[in-house]
Each structure stands twice: as C-alpha cells, then as structure tokens.
Amino acid sequence: MSNFLRSLATYVAAMIGIVGTLVVIYAWNLPPFKSSVEMTNDAYVRGQITLLSPQLAGYIIDVPVQDYQIVRRGDLIAQIDDRIFAQKLEQARATLTTAEASLANSEQSKKSAEAKILSAKASVESANAGLEASRAAFGRSSELRAKNIASQSEVERDRAAFDQAQAAVHQAQAQALIAEQDLSTIIVGRKSLEANVQSAKASIRLAEIDLANTRIVAPRDGQLGEVTGRVGQYVSAGTQIALVVPDHVWVVANFKETQVADMHAGQAVSFTVDALKNQKFIGRLERFAPATGSEFSVLKADNATGNFTKIAQRIPVRLAIDPGQAMLEKLVPGMSVVATIDVSQTAAGTTKAGG
Known part of the structure; x- marks a missing residue:
C-alpha cells in the first residue's frame, strides 16, 4: 500500500509540474501557445490639452466661465482691463492723422514749388527779352556815337541798362535753380513723410492687436479644466489662466519592441477602458513613434556599465478611434486602457490566410 501511495504522489507531483510549466509557457505567450494577438496594458487616452495664457500684462476684470465648463471657439474665458490699451489705440490714430496731414501739406x-519753377522760368525768359532789348539799344547808341550823332552820356546810359539786364538774367536763372532745389527737397522729404504714415498705420494695427488680446478666448471647441484666473488678479505674459481640452482624443499604446514586428499602419485595433467598466472600442493603427519611449525620457539610462541586463524597450504607437461609437464622449485624456492588435491581419484590416 505504501508503494502505491508513493507512486501516486510521484504521478501527482509530475502532473503539477507539467501543468505549472504549461501555465508559465501560456502566460509568456511562448510556443505552442503563441498567438498572433498582441496586447498591452501600458496604454492611455491622449488629447491636445491647450494652456491659455495672456500675451500682455494687466488686471483681470472678468472671468465668465467655471471649471469643467463646455466652451465653443471664440467664447470669452477672461477679460483683462483694456483702458490703457484703448487709449494707446486712440493715441496711435491721432499720430496717423498728424502724419497724413503732414503728407498732405507736403503735396501742397x-x-x-512746381508753380514757383514755372514762374522762375517765365522770369528768365522775361530777363532774356530785356537783355536783348538793352543789347540792341546799346548797339545803336554806340553806332550813333561813332558818327557823333549821339552823346557819350546816352551811350553810358544804354551800357548801364545792358549790364543791369545781364544781372537780371543771372538773378532769374538763380531763382529758377533755387525753385528746382526746393522741389527736390520736398520730394525727398515726402519719402520720410510716407514712411511716417506707414509707421503710424502699423502702430494702429499693433494697438488693435493688443486691445484684442485683452480678451482671452477659447481657441477651439472643448471642455475647460481648472480655471485659475481670478477677478482682480494681476497677470503677465505666460501666466496660466485655464486649460482647454478639445473633443478629439486618441490612444497611445506602448508595445514592447518584440511585439511590433508585424504591426502596420491601418490595422484594426480594439481596446477596453478601465474607467468605463472595460467598455470596448475599436479603431485603427495610425503610426509609430520615431524612437522608443526611453529615448524621450529626460534622464536617459547609460547602459555602458560593467553589469548589463537586457530589458525589452517599448515603442509608442498611436491608435485612432473610430467615430460613432457608444460612450465615445466619455473618453478623456489620461484614462488607462488595454489595447489589442491581431498582427495576422494586413494593413487594410483583413486577416491573412491561416492567421
């Protein structure tokens, strides 16, 4: 009887060992239990969380929203006191008016100056006509003096008139040159006045932008996180006012590097969400991260040491979520999920033959 019991105990121990080995092989997904389905619980819902902050400094005078409120694009989140910026806009507009008046005056x-040039040219022509007349008179009196018909005083008088006519021509020519230089100065100065007008217009645009920036609005549809802005609070550029979480979410699943060999973009995926009682969702594999997760860490591990233990790295994989599913609106960034992919399927989502 004792031999029988010993044999029975030996058989039981052997069976327990075999069953335990099979359980371990199955748990580690090793042959002959290796499956084409790859799974990871290192996966989370992700979304584009936008931090709202002002571009200028001032006191907050209104915060019309509350924590976790649904907002639409353009909804007011916080209002900064805009009195100073409104006055700066009026000041810029006044500067533009002055610059435009100076430019208009330059045009006049x-x-x-153009009219003065025409007048100066007419004076030159008149002086030339007077010069010709005095030259003729001086010539006649000189001929008559040579014949003792005219007196010497008449010749001297005509000579003086001729000299005065020459001086008048020179003066008229100088006046014409001055008028032309005045026109050139006005034209050159006009460039500066035009630049002043453009600068004043740019100042108005900047003032309008600053005034608009006193209104901190939602950049897109979504739901607010905690609203940290308070009425009466002094804020500066970069101060956190609130967070906006858009409706669009996706999943980032971190698979081991030994799991991704047969994964391709477009493959169908499924995942369950812990927070929603393991509600199942379906989607598509979108793309792979360009490096393993450890490469994106702030403090990277240095494996160049005497003792080394090989650890399978994880590669982040982005999963798109198909629209129109039940409870999809309850997915929020940060939720833990369990993602599953059948790698026997092709990129189009169909299962390979024999897969």
Missing part, C-alpha cells in the same frame, strides 16, 4: 508744398 510740392505743387507750390
């Missing part, structure tokens, strides 16, 4: 000065 240009027309006046």
